[in-house]
Amino acid sequence: MTRQRSHAASPGGFMAALWASEPSSASARLLAAKLAGFRGNRRQSRTWLATNSVYLKVIGAGFGRTGTTSLKTALGILGFPCYHMREVIKNQDSQNWIDAKLGKPDWDRIFDGYTATVDHPSTDFYKDLMVRYPDAKIILTVRDPEKWYKSASDTIFAIPTPPFYFHLFPFCYLPGISTMIKFDRMLNVVIYAPNATFKGAHKDKEAIKRVFSEHIESVKQHVPPSKLLVFSVSEGWEPLCKFLEVPVPNVPFPRVNDTAEFNHHVQFRVRLIRNVNFVMGSTTIALLAYAGYYVWKQYA
Template identity: 25%
Template sequence: MKIIIASMSKCGTKTLHRCFEILGYSVADFDYHAYNHYHEWKTILEYGSRKEQLHDMYKNVDVVTGSPVFLYWEEIAEAFPNAKVILTTRKDEITWYRSLSREIPKCHNSWTIAFCYLLTPTGIQLRHHFDRVARVLYSIKGWGFSRKYDCSNMEIIIKRYREHNAGVLSRCRQDRLLHFNFCDGWETLCTFLGEDIPDEPFPHENKHGQLATSMWVLPVYVRMRREAYVIMAIIAILIAFLSQHFL
């Protein structure tokens, strides 16, 4: 493992993800953590982490990013002492909070997601994972059919953001840390990585919070959607059967 992206969600992490894909790195993002390491993260979020466990989880990928990895950047840095750390931040705390508080409901509070979270095996697993992440990261209450994720505790959420960024900047060894500004583009990023500048424009992903729609192409969400189609087909067959025999 080569790179730890310590940035909190809504700090350009999807753009960094795309940057590393262009550079040929393998990237583990939030969907990878939730699906491939569900049980490990359940243990870590409830009881704490071990360096050996984190090493085994991510020894075969180049880059880690997304929640809940950023909260454990320091433990992962200990597990991979040669890995570099990248931190990105927003121009101010209120801008970041507004972006986060818009995207979380868009991604998790629709009726489509509600159906998947309640009735599909993959959706149930994702819901339990995101419940733990929301509680630990932002003190957000768990998802429920009549209670969706609520980001109204602005003071607590901003405090977590402020403390996290300050912790990375103060505790990470400066020769392995890049506090990256996207305006600096490929030159600064590639110099830090020791990579050649690619012959592609610097990307800009998740514009205007498009993750709520684009996430449906991710493998774990494709699997969840397929399970939903199967369940809907079974429900339709049962309704047809009952209609023929009892109505």
């Protein structure tokens, strides 16, 4: 679903997008009808939009590598456009998430165009999102801790991070590359740092497994049972659709983003960082060799 960040300034455009977007739900039509009543008062329409145009119905509280991409796809099939880690890059939202970690969130800006969110970084803020969207239902995706660690260590934990000298290369300021660098900063600030979700423990197998298990128990304790679905994607459509009160679709439950597929998506990033490390390392060795040769010639 294409995001339309300018809708709040143009109620007519927002209405057209609502009627044209999917799903063509009763709630979307009700919103469009409400806006139609505000046509004669632009200030009133903008005020109403500011507080009602973005509303999450589903909040995912499970860590990445617990089937969150499959769940995102499933929610889309059920009519819930879903935000995911991939949208952070697509929508260039890294700074918005850093701001949220620093206590300055703009949730309606981030989730404009979505009615659901799963995966990091939103799962790291599920408590805050429950306050902002109190009627949303919470889905906690779970997995055996050992299998989760194996999947995470083969994928998200295995991706190299850009070295501190990465910004010295002029091409790093190209739009796509600079977006990646901002994304890496967001990952560290929101997820990997000692004061973030993984508590700096992702390089210690037993410690990160404890973080994973403690997070699951924390969610179960914090979320009222009536609003919580503890869900394994291996369970398929039935418990998910019952929880969301929607019909079971006549299609197989999606199974996407396994280890091989994930690594295929990130191979450009991995090659880029490794090549930069090789070039910088080779350049450093060459300069040191030349400096040594120069000194030797001066004093030989």
